[in-house]
Amino acid sequence: MYPAAFEYFAPGTVDEVLELLARHGEDAKILAGGQSLIPMMKLRIASPRFLIDVNRIASLTGLRQEGDRLVMGALCRHAEVGRSGLVRLRLPLMADAASQTADVQVRNRGTVGGSLAHADPAGDWPAALLALDTTVTIAGRDGLRTVPLSEFIVDAYTTQLGPIEMVTEISVQLPKAPSGGAYVKFEKRAGDFAVASVGVQVELAEGGQCRSIAISLGALGAMPTRARAAEALLLGRAASPELLTEAGQLVQAEAQPFADTRGSVEYKRHLAGIIFRRAFAAAVDRALGREVETLHV
Amino acid sequence: MAQNTYIGASTRSKEAPRHVTGRGRYADDMVLPRMLHACILRSPYGHARIGAVNAGEATQLSGVVGVIIPDDVKRRSRPFKPGRYAAGLRVPIPEYASAVDKVRYVGEPVAMVAAETRAKAEDALELIEIDYEPLSAVTDTHAAADPSAALIYEELGSNVAWQGQVSYGDVEQAFAGADRVVRENLKIHRYSSTPLEPFAIIAEHTPERLNIWCNSQAPEVVYEAVTEALGIDNVRVIVPDIGGGFGQKIHLIRKYAVLTALMAVKTGRPVKWIEDRSEHMMAGGHSCDQEFDVEMAVKSDGEVLGVIIRDTDDVGGSISTLTIHFTNKLNNLFNTYKVQHLRLEGRSVLTNKCPVVPNRGIGKPGMCFIWERMMDRIAQELGLDQIEVRRKNLIGADQFPYTTPNGNIHGSGDYQELLNRAIKNIDYDEVRKRQAQSRDTNRLIGISVVIGVEPGGRNAARDMAIFPESKQMPGAGGVEGATVKLEKNGSVAFTLGSPSCGQGHETTAAQIIADVLGVAPERISITGTFDSALSPWGVSSSNSGNNFHLYDVGAVHGAATRLREKVLTLAAHLLQTDKASLTIENGIVGRVPRSGSAEDDSITFAQLGKIAYGNQALLPDGFEPGLEQTYYHSHPHANPLMIPDAHGRVRAQYTFSSAAHAAVVEVDTETGRVRVLRYVIVSDNGTLINPSVVDGQIYGSAAHGISVALGEGFVYGADGQLLTLTLLDYGKSTTLETPHVEIEHYPIPDPFTTLGQKAAGEGAAIPSPAAIAGAVEDALTPFGVKVRHLPLSPERVWRLIHESKT
């Protein structure tokens, strides 16, 4: 389990990274937390000849509030997100995701930018952040561009990043009260990837109707998706058991899971409906100001 | 012997401090001058013929020093002789250290490269070209047994490599007299203990001999394999610290010892080979998937009259451990029950999966699963209480020592009382009330109480009951040695005959020596780990078969007792008194009652040591100088039935611990997730030498058995690809899924062992799968679900519920 030989670079600026990418092209890979790339290199599924370690670029670290947005540097670690008071208060959906991604060691190293760039179909950040208004900032030779997350990931393990580009920031809109969100992940055991996951973010009107609603699905297709039909059904309405059953069915219909050791298509689709309902209930409770711990289903 | 001061106390662990501070010394920590690093090329196919092999480019890569391909293995080594567990083979089949003509499972070793660095060696692996002709793979015993199936060993003419049976009592008669026959089909899947440290080997060929450092649990296997395969009989096997064994490191490790040794011979340099996790997952050995068709003849009051079990074992792609899971079922064939008539029929079916190896209980968890699932089923079919059906059939407390129909002698026990205590500790009636309330929700509560024996201490003559035709008697009974030495400075050193995988042997042995010799454990230390050139070892010198408690404890106790005699003889001479008037306390030998000044009346271990090794003039006439004693122990009560009698009755093992387990689970009926809410064990391990060491064994084995029941395991695709190559996919429970295990000790000393001790190593891994299965079934009573097969992963449970509705 030793990677093939590679040349190692540790640049101090984004510009240097871009320069290295330009020089070495397809043979180069960016190393962030290394929690996906290093295992692949050890298994020799990936054998980059040039490794560009971006961990020394101070401008890519940390998270902060900028106006009504949460801005995370590409190197912001999963654990940092989980610890952030702002996240816990305003974006409990992200706190749910942060605390259930992998295990403590991986969370201390793995980065939000790496997770989005890696675009694992069962990745937690891609699925969780899709339920929020999330944008990704990309640095390239022509400067910076910002794209919505829904356009950033284009397929399993595939993003619209060009060969001479990197992610520098991820920015999430802070929801307006009264709103709440929850990310429910069904994993076979703690630390595993999701069998299926669902993120729900709702904003409630005075009568309890959904003023806005986003439902994201993880591990239920080649890439995370929004359950648009279920969202449309619930929008503007107050949830009733019948409505939720119907919404659950729409969620199931929109899920396109594939079979693997984590579960069959049938089971994953079934789970999608069940955990959607639990996520929805938790999101609404939180929107109403009730304290709801992260659900372990 | 003086009074027990240390035996029975949870003294401070001797080995834990070095392990928890990273100072253990494992094979991979060792570096020899000029050492090469090897790695192995493994089969990517479940079943394929090996054609041309081209290693030219790999050999030429800079840094590469040696390459071994199938031709080298064929030319330069001999195949292994069929061992004990291939005894039932119809025709002899040579098995080499690597695949030579065909590969029969994904991960089977095919070639080895040694280079200056491990990375270089791995680079070279990618350059070896092998022409495989893929053959169709079989991964299921039913398909494999079909006459049209691809043959895994053409020589055998069938994938059913062995068929046989054992029978005790008059089974037909028992069935004829029954009110009813209860039938069930049960299955246990493939799993492993996945020890933290995979295989690790260093081989060095010197002009004098071949030295092998390896983490083998059973050094004898490596010792003999290397001699057999390479024809080198001056072999020294050294076993450093081992990062967990559980049975994984007994059998298949010999292949790698031979390959590594061959590489050391070929290159003339020391070679290190460290297996990685995925290699261990695919080729280190699995516990066998077993299927049982069971019939129990019962009376309407729940009494079991007779039993027929048809056991189909999926033994994977090797003939070397064909019958290992079958033969081990003789060890707990009747579990805790007094049933007299039983027939066990077995078939070992080859498939294109990893070969099977022992795993914490080997076949015994399966045997216990059969009994305990059937007890529940009998109760359901007869409308009786599940615990009452057990009670009806338990061996009575007044029946000990009890001989089972197949010849096992249970020395002591009280099975009813274990059940009583488990029921009390789990608040049985209270749980039933909560269960009733849970029935209105989607979180159903279930409870189960099961019981099992844990056999200990090997006797390989057991196998003669199954293979009466076998020409060679496999090592009967057991032999194990130990050395205890009073050093010149008054400290005490001891050497065990067997390796240890982390079960606290150093601690436990020191306690025994401390009490026998009259010196604090702090003054006692182990000389080192196993070394075939230095350790007093015999056939039981393997960290397997629950051997330690019987053989090592006996040997250590014997050596310490001999040394005590010698110490007293010398002290009596020096103090000019007779031995009988002396006692030893705290490393000081003195007269009782003590009088006068200490100097006249007593002598310290240090003074004795100085004299024994240094002053001939002060030694008694005829006294052998030095204070070192070695003792080889065999079980003094190994007879009767050490070898099978005319009815095939034989002591499969010698001691029988027992335990009742009670589990409370909650099943989420929407997702199928099972959570274990409480887990209670009441355990009789005989005399406890160190309760916290025994607790450690129980916690670990319960955690594993519960995880096995809940979903960990190997999964193969239909093409023979292993889909669970990493621990992430394999799915062992973490601490978050593992319940706190509540232990009550209820020890009843064994009348036949040195200190009344019984086994504790396999422990809770034996009954726990049955306990979880029973509790899940109980929870799902409203759905009428029957739990027959493990594992109970969320999807499985969801399907059971789902299918019951349709």
Ligand SMILES: Cc1cc2nc3c(=O)[nH]c(=O)nc-3n(C[C@H](O)[C@H](O)[C@H](O)COP(=O)(O)OP(=O)(O)OC[C@H]3O[C@@H](n4cnc5c(N)ncnc54)[C@H](O)[C@@H]3O)c2cc1C
């Ligand atoms: C045992 C284990 C369990 C895990 N469980 C989970 C889980 O439950 N849920 C989950 O979501 N994830 C899980 N992961 C993956 C983990 O979250 C990774 O941290 C994450 O997927 C990748 O982030 P990273 O920073 O480690 O990226 P790296 O491994 O460093 O890189 C991953 C990929 O992204 C590229 N990349 C990284 N940063 C950038 C950037 N700024 N711009 C452009 N490209 C970039 C790299 O070139 C590489 O191709 C697990 C990992 C392990 C080892």
